Amino acid sequence: MGFVRAVVLGLAVLTVLYLLIAAYFRSVARERLERDWEEQYPGLEGDARDEYIESGMKEYHGSLRRRLILGVYVVPIVAVAVIAYFVNRQ
Numbered sequence: 159m160g161f162v163r164a165v166v167l168g169l170a171v172l173t174v175l176y177l178l179i180a181a182y183f184r185s186v187a188r189e190r191l192e193r194d195w196e197e198q199y200p201g202l203e204g205d206a207r208d209e210y211i212e213s214g215m216k217e218y219h220g221s222l223r224r225r226l227i228l229g230v231y232v233v234p235i236v237a238v239a240v241i242a243y244f245v246n247r248q
Contacts, residue, residue, distance in 0.1 A: 188211065
C-alpha cells in the first residue's frame with residue numbers, strides 16, 4: 159500500500175510541475191507573439207492583433223517544445239525504474 163501511495167503522490171507532484179511549466183512556456187510564447195506584433199505594426203490594436211496571437215498560439219500548441227514538456231513525466235519515471243532495477247539486481 160505504501161508503494162501505491164508513493165506512486166500516486168509522485169504523479170500528483172509531476173502533474174503540478176507539468177502544469178506550472180506548461181503555463182510558463184505558454185506565457186512566454188504569448189509574450190513573444192505580442193512583442194512581434196508590436197514590432198511589425200506599432201500602435202495597431204484590435205481584432206487583427208487578437209487573430210494573429212491566437213493563430214500563433216494554435217501553432218505553439220502543436221509544436222515540439224510543448225511535447226517536450228511531457229519529459230516531466232517520462233524522464234523521472236524512467237530514472238526511478240532504472241535505479242530500482244540496479245538496486246534490486248545486486
